[in-house]
Amino acid sequence: MAFQSLLTNISVEDHSYKFFDLTKLQDSRYVQLPISIRYLLESAVRYCDEFHVKKSDVETILDWQNTQYKSKEIPFKPARVLLQDFTGVPAVVDLAAMRDAVKDLGVDPNKINPVCPVDLVIDHSIQVDSYGNLESLANNQDIEFERNKERFNFLKWGATAFKNLLIVPPGSGIVHQVNLEYLARIVFADENGVLYPDSVVGTDSHTTMIDGCGVLGWGVGGIEAEAVMLGQPISMVIPEVIGYKLTGRLPNIATSTDLVLTITKNLRELGVVEKFVEFFGPGVASLSITDRATIANMCPEYGATVGFFPVDSRTMEYLAQTGRDSHSLKRAEAYLKQNGLFVNYEDPNHAPKFTKVLELDLASIVPCVSGPKRPHDRVSLKNLHTEFNEGLTAKVSFKRFGLKPEDATKEVSFDLHGKQCILKNGAVVISAITSCMNTSNPTVMLGAGLVARKAVELGLSVPPYVKTSLSPGSGVVTKYLESSGLLPDLEKLGYYITGYGCMTCIGNSGPLDEVVGKVIDDNELVVAGVLSGNRNFEGRIHPQVRANYLASPMLVVVYGLAGRVDIDLETEPIGIGKNGPVYFRDIWPTHEEIAHFEETHVKPQFFQEVYASIEKGSDQWQQLSCPKTSLYPWDPSSTYIKKVPFFDGMSHTPGEPAPISNAYALLNLGDSVTTDHISPAGSISRTSPAARYLMSRGVQPKDFNTYGARRGNDEVMARGTFANIRLVNKLASKTGPKTLHVPSGEELDIFDAAAKYREEGHGVIVLAGKEYGSGSSRDWAAKGPFLQGVRAVIAESFERIHRSNLIGMGIVPLQFEAGQNADTLALSGKEKFSIELPGNLKPGATLTVKVSDGRQFNVLCRFDTEVELTYYKHGGILQYMIRKLIEA
Template sequence: MRDAVKRLGGDPDKINPICPTDLVIDHSVQVDVSRSTPTALRDKTQRAGGGGGGGGRGGGGGWARGGLGLGEASVEDRPTVSTPGSKAGPWRRPERAQWREKRLGASANIDSNSSPSTSSNIVSRDSSSSNGNNNSKISSSNNNRDSNSNIPNVSARLATSHDESVERSEKKPDDFITAGTPPTSSYSSPLSSTLSRDASQPHPHGKGETAARLWAPQQAAKGTATSLGMLQRTGLETLKKDTRSEGFVGPDAPPTGDSTPTASQREMPTYSEARSPIQPSPSTEFGRLSQRMSSVEMSTTEEYTRTGGQSDEPSTISVSDVGTSHSTAIVLPDQSPPPSVLEASTPRTTPPTEPSHTPSSIFNRGATTSVSLSSTSGTASCCSCTPTCGTSSSLQPSLTTPVSSPAPNSLPASSLSSSSSPSAAAVAAPLQTVSPRRPCAVTSGPGSSPACAQCPHSDFRLQNKQCPFHARLTTRADALEQNQELEFSRNKERFLFCKWGAQALHNMLIVPPGLGIVHQVNLEYLARVVFADDGVLYPDSLVGTDSHTTMINGLGVLGWGVGGIEAEAVMLGQAISMVLPEVVGYKITGTLHPLVTSTDVVLTITKHLRQIGVVGKFVEFFGSGVATLSIADRATISNMCPEYGATTGFFAVDPKSMEYLRQTGRDEAKIALIEQYLRANNMFRDYNDASQDPVFSEVVELDLSTVVPCCSGPKRPHDRVAVVDMKSDFQQCLNNKVGFKGYAIPQEKQTTTVPFLYEGQEFTLNHGSVVIAAITSCTNTSNPSVMLGAGLLAKNAVEAGLKVAPYIKTSLSPGSGVVTFYLRESGVTDYLEQLGFNIVGYGCMTCIGNSGPLPEEVGEAIEKGDLVACGVLSGNRNFEGRIHPLTRANYLASPPLVIAYALAGTVNIDFETDPLGTNAEGKPIFLRDIWPSREAIQKVEKEFVVPAMFQDVYSRISKGNKRWNSLEAPASDLYPWDLKSTYIKSPPFFETMERELPGVQPIVDAAVLLNLGDSVTTDHISPAGSIARNSSAARYLAARGLVPREFNSYGSRRGHDEVMARGTFANIRLVNKFVSKPGPRTVYHPTGEEMDIFDAAQLYKQAGQTLIILAGKEYGSGSSRDWAAKGPWILGVRAVIAESYERIHRSNLAGMGIVPLQYLPGETADTLKLTGTEKFTLDLPSELTPGQLINVKVGDGRSFQAKLRFDTEVELTYFRNGGILNYMVRRML
């Protein structure tokens, strides 16, 4: 657009967002890797941590891979006092202390360079996405990872004993002691550290802040968190085989500087019961170490050189040789530098814990195996008890942040617990299993059998029999890191373009890859509810370039999705225009059955409202039943608004909204102001008070007690199926003729079975076999109740001995790092991973079609048997061809049901009568045996979904990651187009544009490119998934020198019109009445030849022929995909005649200058006997009015009238200008 303004003589610098704009890069990640092989795991144990996945910190540090590599997070984000094995970095800049104090209060905030999936430490960062003068936010969609930044000068005041403190000066960024990032359990953070507050010592600068006291790792006092601070020097000759705990590569020491702890470096409120006091370290003198890091493909080498004292050659140490004594801290010898490389032993997974099939008893289990960080190599230690683990590395209890009930603003620390009594440990974590104590090496001697009853360290309990160190060496981290590495390498050009926009355009915030899905980020962080602007308060509002922007309606913010074209105009100052809608009141009463989830509710509402018909209307929910729904439940219902067709699905603000703002860490003063403002303006609702119910255009009602567990499918989100009817419904779909509920499979072929070999085992596929099971999308992954429910179901399934078949492509893609945090802290991540639900990325992923390839053997079996294979996902859309080309049936379900169907391996099952499988004893296990109770889920949610979790994740919202921060965007006002790029290309929309306004001309003798039926979605028009090898786009890319593995997806190539034009109507499930089979084919009428749609469009363009499209009901339903309008425009389409339109797509057509016409009531292409082979002339008068009737002449002499669906004068203005983009350019001249 800037180029066009300059070409036409205007000032390109005028092209800037006039309102603060939040661009969140989210849903582009593809699930290339869902599970990793043992070989891959072994390889990754020695790889660099490098990427560190997303998780809401913009990616964080280097342990997302789960191996022993050294992280590459931002130096500014590294902890001042690191945990054993983590990088020590500078203190936070003191000038930010007041902001952190205000934001986080007294909650501890020691930073960590690992992502929330690997650390429970919090960092505070002022990352406000906009200022007080915001009047709207614009959110845009796409995904990725890590963290990096410059190193500031730092200072710290270090207390080395009760009575002695030492001040040191830090001048250079590399003059501080560093160490590798610790691996941590997927369900715990065993190596966390904090600073303990000493109120008796004044702040050295007289600012009232407390000095930090650093402690040795022994026993913590009640109410304090453990920390590892100044290291003891005991004169040992060497580090090797003596002073290490898992992954620790160097001394844990603070920077040697005149450092003052800021307000955020304070004692963390902990989850723990009482611990014995941690004894302070004796005074110690440190030489300063400088660090140089170099990453290589399979390992990261970290070299330490002492800058004060004698230096020796770096040594190498194996984790299996490492041990740490309980009675001493990690020891740095006087003369020996730390080693440069860690070598990990091959991880070996332990058997699952004993099964328990009584959901109600899950939370009444005691503590688990008592463990010490000792080595079998002869290191002195207290306890010889070790986890069931393939190496001799074990965990020292005193290095762990204890766990107990969270304070209101507490940090979600480790799930590992310690206490001074067994009873205390038993209640410390909800997912524990009592195990007998092992002998104590100190009290009983080696080989003795008495229990460790008197050992002061024996009360330290581990949640799972698997060592937390090796629990981190999982397929989850490997899959996540691999997907993110692939994503960044594929989309580097796109990210550069976004980064250029951030520096070239004013008033724009780019939220880097890896934070999460835009809607969840908005709900948890960006949304204000009420704005404050120079003393003026007004309600928050939002438009977003994704149809599920409506999710924010659940928090009481009015917002909806618009096309990307319209969003661009809003950013540049154009107002939103719309016809005043009807408001339908949806009254909710009653309460939910204990087995029913919010997903079941929203699927029920979706079917109900689709039947009623609310397209283009506002829906507002009210009634006493709303009061029983959490904000997450309401957001789930609002999120699916596009699926039931409304513009918004609104919930007014009530006390639960205020509770949610507190839970997500919003400022208390702002929360009070929001409530005061809304009450003063009668906008604060009490859903139990019927006198407050508004007056609506229409009222419909739902009794929550009538809702039952259900799914939706196999081809549309509003085709709801009760779970009890699933087996019979699927069988009926096989019998029905081809349609939204049918496949027309002959009776003799319905029992087809195809055997195949996968990883050396024989399996079989049938009709209904599940080959994709994905917990994904913004709809459900933002809801703790269903996510934790899925985790608890996974736990019960693992304990019952159930497994998911390895050929099923399972994945877990959370909407934000917060989800990763509470899944890990509650202890369920490990169980999800054991079933194959590894975290593969943060974004829409499978829901948007980025499911990635199926195993080759599976794909061949499906094609060989022409099977109706199935995908089950917790997404919001399941249109044909969207999820995967080979899954002809796709069902939407709650996260727990996704796991249930994955365990069953088929949707052709009745859970009431058919077992999921059998345990080791041959006992059948039914779904009812492992389904968690609502009370169990609520207990875990209350304990682990806490404000500090949200504060931690979003403290890095604008920080980015190493890869992102390493990108150097062009420093120019105009983007320097690379003519060789296949990702970014100057668009053709302004090539023929002139300064003068063109007049409206009739469309004469237009040919029909496509003759389509009902419910043609934007996925049919402009798919976002993988580029098929036999497609027009593939041929174009191959001609440019790319090989198939470099094709990427259509969604990733939206910046290149040549690829997107060839991808228009490229969906393999597109049904065109001109051809006999589904697919991206049509007929070129002048010759009668069948060919690819793009090729036919090119022939029409060469002949100078204008094109139109004929369609049925709900044309353009689904995603608010602007390329579904841009693509047809490039092909030469200038009008569409349909029975009805989805709101956003109709708006996009108007914005591109394509005429949307609608058949009159009772008329269709069939009733008018239109075959599509005719020529059409549209008599468009020079003076148009919204909604007027247009005369359409058919080439054979017939004619009919159609309604012009330009609904406002503004849309007519756009059309007269040739589209909204041309209109905005002319405004800038």
């Protein structure tokens, strides 16, 4: 190794360790680096072998002040990989299929194994089917196992078949909260006693939550994560780092959720895609680790790669509180301090040189929500009712709905199981305390309990048409809510625990009451969901709920009580209690009240009790049986788990990539097409190609389950790609999963059109606008288009993770030149497109697209690094890895 001279001894409680002492570089540039860049530097120094990582890479990172502007490529090897089950199942399916491919090529299949720790938390499979009663949790968990037994069996096989793969069973909590409270190591010690910082990449974009406790982590596609599991470094362009200075303290009425929604709006406006954000300043010292984790969690919503909070003394206090052992904490603190990775936020001398600095006074934060269709569209609480009402009749946009004036004031009276109700536009039909962003934070969870207690004492109740749910991120939340006595108050308002997992925020909000759903559909009402989640993209939370607002758990309860979002909380009563009108101010707790409950009831023993047996799982999990084989015995009749076709017919050496000739545009899309629009998610429509496939295999509609649950079956997923009911495709006559098959003039389901093009021997491409692929990191948003035959995507700009995933599946990402798009170039999408891909293609090359009408235009080829180009030439990152392993 090139930097062995930096290895230094360190003793902690009579234990001897070693570490790569970066201060021994004796380079004045080191102390000026942002802490997040120092983490990248440490990894490069530790792995520098002049093969995967070169001395020139170390110099590139050290010279960050200059190289950040030069699109310089660096390798990064994270310490571990984090998976949730929606993305984890296809990752394990790919690994199992890779074992088969390696065997077919005459090599030992057991070569396919994770080489670093991989943690998979099953948290995305549970839905809010049952709610509003004490049996809800047990009922939902029973339904979860009934629907997902085959998937869970497969994952349990993976835990025994693969080395370095830990499975956290269902019912344990949300992956990011479990990561924060239990899985995060902060500092690793390898088998040789060498210390190094914990870092992680995960197949969920909110992996960034772990940045709140000083672990450098971000979301990647499942494809990229699999490469890391198999020992490949991530290739990345060294990022700019935006310093975000926080000063002051939050005012009494504001919460960390209000803070993060404000930060999200500010950073979105600045533009931080593919950049790091690092927080500093005395205001950070006033924030708890769970407050910081809330801000870090929303990193994908403000668009950055990470939102990083370096380790300080408060981090160590949190780690002790959550049950980490004393020696590992002392070891971590000693190591971080000696390597210049430990900070004091109140020290004015801590001021690394950032690319740019923003500043925010916490005292300026006011209560707010975000919505109704995007998480970065912040609305202050005092303006929500006005903005919503004005948006009802305004032209359709991200904040408006385009109703006719006479429909905007529609009110419908109906009977709901013996109770007379009125439903109108703005009615809250989903009120959900959910998502890792907030349920990890005792301050806002106890705050919600106090709001409930005050409301119950004053005689308020939630209207019967509101679907209420509480899905904690771990069992710790239940313990402190029970200890505080606040859980019964939440239950009296209908907020019974419905499950431990990512539910409403991922679209697992379950069905509305049939009567309520019929009133909404029959009258085309714009009803609302209010949730403490981090995602509210159109069509995501529930197909019948068009307006969705992100809010703190405390405001979730407030709006649940009000039953509508078009309420002026400053002047209108939330409801009529036993002594008359009850206002917002009457039920809002003070910071001091919440702090008292937090200090008294959030106990270290709760974390120790919950996590002592977390890997054991429930009786249902323990009873699952799985084959004891290294190769998975694929069941050809399964509609859940199927061997993927990505490696069929694979050879020892790659062929030359074929040019794209006379390809049709499968879709012509606008701006902000998210992975929710692309990747199959949510329920499976009975009229969809996926439904037709399942019914042909004998699956009844009641057993369709969700696309997420069937991510291990490529036939279902290919048919569900681009199946979002809110997809706006300029080649279709209306919103939804349809497109024009140009040669015939037929309007078909997108999968059927793609299949018809393939039968005719035509390739297809996709035209798109800005921010193509924003949202969650979903590998099926790349795998699905690949299986539909998409060869290239031409967009105005790409979301970082999705561009990487496209390359990983062998799809070419092409970017319009500045100021150009399909509209400015007068492209209808009905043309045919040809693109030459020269054998000597270089990163960042300009290519020419020839149009069948004789025109042509230039595009930027978004292979940003040589490594990305290599993956493409092999047909994808997994094919490259198989060949590398065979070579070895």
